[in-house]
Amino acid sequence: MTLTQLAVFGAIGLGYAAIVPGRMRGWLLMAVSVFAVYWLQPAVPIRRVDFILPTLTLGLAIVVWSLTRQAKFTKADAVALIVTAVIVGTIALTRYLIPALRPTPSRPPALVYVLAGLGVFALVWGAIDWIGRTQGMPRRIRLVILGQVVIVAMFIILKTDALAELAAEWARGVTNQSTGLAKASDWQWLGFSYIAFRLIHMLRDVQAGRLPKDISLREHLTYVVFFPALTAGPIDRIERHIRDDRALVGMKGLDAPRITEGLTRIGVGILKKFVVADWLALIALDSHNADQASSTGALWILLYAYALRLWLDFSGYSDIAIGLGVLFGIHLPENFDRPYLKNNLTAFWQSWHMSLSNWARYYVFNPVSRVLLRREPKPNPNAVVLTAHLSTMILIGLWHGVTVNFFVWGLWHGVGLFIHKKWSDRTRMVYMGLNERPMVKWAWTAAGWLVTFHFVVLGWVWFSLGDFGAAVEVLGRLVGS
Amino acid sequence: MAGWDWLTKPQTPYNRRFVRNVVIKGVLLFIALNLCYVLTNPLPVLSRITLYNSVLPGRERLPYSENPASDYNISVQRLEGMFASINLSQSNKADDEYRVFFLGDSSVWGWLLEEDETLSACINRGNYRMSDGRRVVVYNLGYPVTNVLKDSMLLEESLQYQPDLVVWFLTLAGFYIEDQLKHQVVQNNADLARDLIERYDLALDVNRLPDDPNLWERSIIGQRRELADLLRHQVYGMAWLATGYDHRNPKFHEQRVENLLPGDDLLGNPRIEGGWTEDLLSFDVMLAGMDIAQNHDLPVLVVNEPIFRTSGFNNENRYNDYYPKWAYDSYRELLASIAQRENWHYTDLWDAAPNDQFTNTGLHLTPAATCEFAHKIVSYIMALAEQP
Structure with a gap:
């Protein structure tokens, strides 16, 4: 999100509650979010793809709504569908305007293709909806599982360089572009990582019978593509989101606490992301300067800069998203809580990218632990804890990209969390006994912070460098070898 | 969340009046701050406030970059900022230091050279001492553009830093009148340039x-x-x-041109019959610079820097792709005659570097040739410095 886009969204957020009647606010939120899917989409070198990807996002969201729908299709749902189609059609019509007036990075496809695409989508959606309604629960559950498989498969393709490159080659072939120039980075699908996890959350919850039964298409679409959280999260939960959404009707027009809180969070976020983080980026560790660092001390400076930059950039973006959400009456979940001040790794992961780690805890750690604990004969508890930590953290690692380094980063934290669990189990009584010796307790806590911080910071080496060998070499140089 | 309690749970609840007051105060403060800034014009002073030479060591050469992200450098355009960032202290000149400033273009700054391969770095590594025991310490004030107006402005600014000697490296391209005002350093220090032009009534618009x-x-x-x-x-x-990188040299660069196109034009301009005269080049700008130095009793060694002399095609008409023979020869004659007239310390080292040691242009030398040339310069510096 650029500063201009942020200013536009902020201005709408400031005024909309005062101008738009309560019952229309949710609709405006949906319309702005659907529009933002196109407006925020970065340019993609493959022709028309920067129009197709946002359209696919909306199509996928609507299909998942059909798969998870437990209430009747209402007039309001039909209106949501029509409003979405009209917005897509209007954006497609901007192909006849000058580039400055188009919301998309490149010229949208001809209207005939857009209409054909919408027609095909209507057929597929109709079929899925019909199966869901008429063919009984087992078939519907199979479709829900299939939906998860499809989303995970898309995720794997997009996050695996070799597969993404193959897909880019295919797409370039279809659009008569040079296949030799295909790159994995051709697929810059705005917010797909977050959208996929929101959709999987819904599919898993409907499968487990936990999903609220009365989610309208408007509420669902707004949740999936809510524009402040589209680019970089946080990953909200639908039941929390619709609670805020339904309260929009009674929201005060010009509410001083809401405006103060929203604008302050945005301001803090801008300062963190666009000022401090962007400056730190000038000296943050990357594969280029890692090679050039002239000493161990220099390498540590670059690494500290990277660690601070990553936190300020990401938490700054979360602040902006949360602030925008507040202006629009949606309270997105917090994503960071002073993570670098935590004195153990578990506390770090309870305060770093909290919405993702909560998601992973909910949909990976807990189910994996449950399944393992139910096995007969009972497995070793240590093996259960280790497996659950490893599977969760490796998944979080691979969520950033299917590469060796992200895998190792996940492994690093999985093992770290396991070691911390064993350590805290053994030392809990000792630690509790320190209450009467405050200086020793302080020293214990400080040592915990020092170890945790440096464990996390060293882990960023895997994260920041694309190459396994380079990361091993840098880690070696950091410890002076 | 605890971290945001100060915002979400204020001691006094926010109301519209609070928001209005914050907005009004913010706008007023912003306007007041800008007005103060306009009235005080603090940029020259702010340019001097720097981490260099305190938290960070001073840079080895003036900050210049075409690609900041990979050079870890930026083109600071105000002269105050340029000087504040190099390893040159206004106050702490050691008693045993003989301070020499090198002025010139990219060949002095060190194009395609690392910061420890430049003329000044080579001399400083040599640890030369004068007969009275003072160390010869050279500071690189070269900047990658050929322009004597820029050099004169740098020379004037450098006087605050207690130089004992200035070595001014020159080449014909630095004297083109039409180029004097074009460069960013001149444009961004227009106040200083205007002052110099008006003070010396220079033939520049x-x-x-x-x-x-x-x-x-x-x-x-x-x-x-x-x-x-x-x-x-x-x-x-x-x-x-x-x-340790202040400029990322390209992995590959163009080689000097050996075989030249036919003709004896100078950058597309036809031959001037009879060659250059003093009024056709910016010698008045250089004279102004020399006058500034003289007014401060600062000796200046003027050096005509080496150029590449091709033996390839069309060598009968041209030395290299920059210079046709008529233009360069008449420039050399003119410079020598002015130096003699003005009683300057002048040395013409135009052919002091081997032809095979030029890199991408007719002015830039390899690290080895740069050092060799640097040691030649030292003998002139020592001779001048030891003069009673």
């Missing part, structure tokens, strides 16, 4: 310099680029310190 900045251009908003660059320059200092 001050109207081609940017107008005095208006109110908007003098505000924080108007100068946000310069201010951001000053801050970025400090941050890049950390990366420079960590890596």
